[in-house]
Amino acid sequence: MTPVFRLCDEYVTRWAALDPVAAGMRGLAEPFGAATDYGPDGYAAREELIAETLSALHAMTVTSERDRLAAGYLRERLEAQQAWHRAGEPLRSLRTPFGLVSTIRDSVDLLPRGSDDDWRNVAARMRAIPEMFAGWRASLDAGLARGTPAARRQAVEAAVQADRYAAGTHDELVAGYGDGPLAAELAAAAAAAHRGYAEVARYLREDYAPRAADADGVGADRYAVAARLSLGADIDATEAYEWGWAELARIEAEMAAEADRVRPGASAGEAAAILDETACVDGADAYLAWLRERHDRAIAELDGVHFDIAPPLRRIDVVLAPGSTSGAAYYTPPSEDLTRPGRTWWPLGGRQRFATWSELSTVFHEGVPGHHLQNGAVQVARDSLSRFARSTFVSGHGEGWALYAERLADELGWFDEPGTRLGMLAGSALRAARVVIDIGVHLDLPLPDGSRWTFGRACEVLRERGRAEPHRVHAEVVRYFGWPGQAIAYKLGERAWLAAREEARRRPGFDLKRWHTAALSLGPIGLAGLAEALRAV
């Protein structure tokens, strides 16, 4: 192992000890830790580790191309995180639906449950939830004292999320254990966790919200830090904003043509209404069966033809997420030792009928050739990638790839059932709408008609231009408002992947299957370095 690889390894080990919740979420095979310290001291310790690691890296010499990639990736990620710490973000780290409340809650579900020791860990994690929230509150209070509050909307919405969890979010898991010897311990731990959610809901609603920031937008300086963290690149936000509007218009023109195929003269909305009644399944069981069949079919059709899929990755778990509040499907990667498979999660959103025409594209995004293939390729690459690369993720790179995967599915002719290509385009419109909403809101840029962004206007644009399903709109917009720079990762990442592929295509002897395999084997890379790294493929 080279010194750079050893440093990456040490960083992951030390980081996992400082943040066992996130480490478990990422599937790291580290000793179990019940709690992460979300208090100011915990954040300070993680910031110190970043500084020490960067300092050590600075003194190292790379010895190979793999070394150079590993060092470059480590440096880029840690510098982006360091900027986030220095901007005081840990003391106002309050966002929903994908924030600390859901992270802590979901971390329980992702713990292994095979043995009694595993179940003891589950109980320990649940018992630690009030303590973790206490630490978080100390950080948020410190942020308020320093005059750096998070947005009030995030506090109020996070309170709602915590209330929802307080109603018994871990009961089903505890019931799943049955009446074994740890049943009472698990029930008591779940009750403690539920009290913790209730108390943090009260804190957010009654103590934090009154002192929170009125404005949702974070402004140019904070946005630059956040976008760098999500993309691994500094962006020209104004250029991206204008491109986002143009891209949205381009997609809408394609949608109009596709809608005409559903019924001549139909608008996209009318076509969607027709498809909602004709290309759907009824009931959660039928939905799950359809999802599983489509995941399996995609793997069977890709493997050996367009990609070489390693045997451990030919299995993917597909599960419903009835309690999810995000409104959107998501993916959790396989564990480091591949004992926990990659898993796609599908919220029900209160629906009984599920429009398959619009969801097929998401199967390719979350499963293969999207996140599962990419994350899995990183895990099976083993020692050719640093442990840091195997256990971390850059949204711009990963989400960009997943959106590129939807585009690839289109190129492969996989949207041949009625309406499914319209579904893919609607998903693309959603991602383009995210670009204009995210940048527009946080930088307070005018809409094309000169008006200004508000929460209501963002919901309207997402619903009418982004074609978002009604049950997703509210949660999506809350997410963009609370997580600056993340929502743009999909479209801007896809743009970077497409540009890199076009550049590669112009080179003699280009082979798409080989290029994909080689590109994924590089592991995650910030978008700033993606083009250069792919040039070497």
Next chain:
Amino acid sequence: MAARERGRGAGRSGRALTPRGAIALLAAAIGYALSVCAGVTPDELPLPTPCAGWDTRALLAHLCDSTAALEAAIRTGDLALDPKAASDPGQGADALVEALRDGAAALLCACYLPSGRFVMADGVPIPAGIVACTGAVEIAVHGWDVSAARGLACPIPAALAERLLSLCPLLLFRRRGLFADPVAVPPGAGPCDRLVGYLGRDPRPRRWPG
């Protein structure tokens, strides 16, 4: 000039808000109501409640509608005297509670908006703080109704009940049609019992007529 504009203009100060004390009261009432409504099962929806003629489903739907009407009033500066129903009475238990949570979040966000200090109700300007406090009474007491219907022993927290009780004579000086006549409670009764008694409920645990 529209009533709404008059209402908003009455207190325009650039950043006039519902008074923070009123919002705190409303937030506490919401927290209580959400906690007792959490986990309502489909089997509990037909349970009778202390509100004559209303089962738990109707009461939850009413809470959703009241919350939505209050949010609209504070956001727009106009109180609709006959608001459209925001809830779908055919919704399941989970969906009703979820709608209440979302409505509660929207209501709290609206309270902090830089809007006017007055809400117009039938041409009469009412201070936004009074509207918010009245909403707190409504939400807390209907939360208690749900709790009673479900047989939960979850009284309104003492501090919240005391504060609401102290405001009730001011807020409900014209209570006819809104609440039944006060019910006598034993001497030494706690703040929650005194509050719900004042608002026409018998605080003793019992089954309510269907």
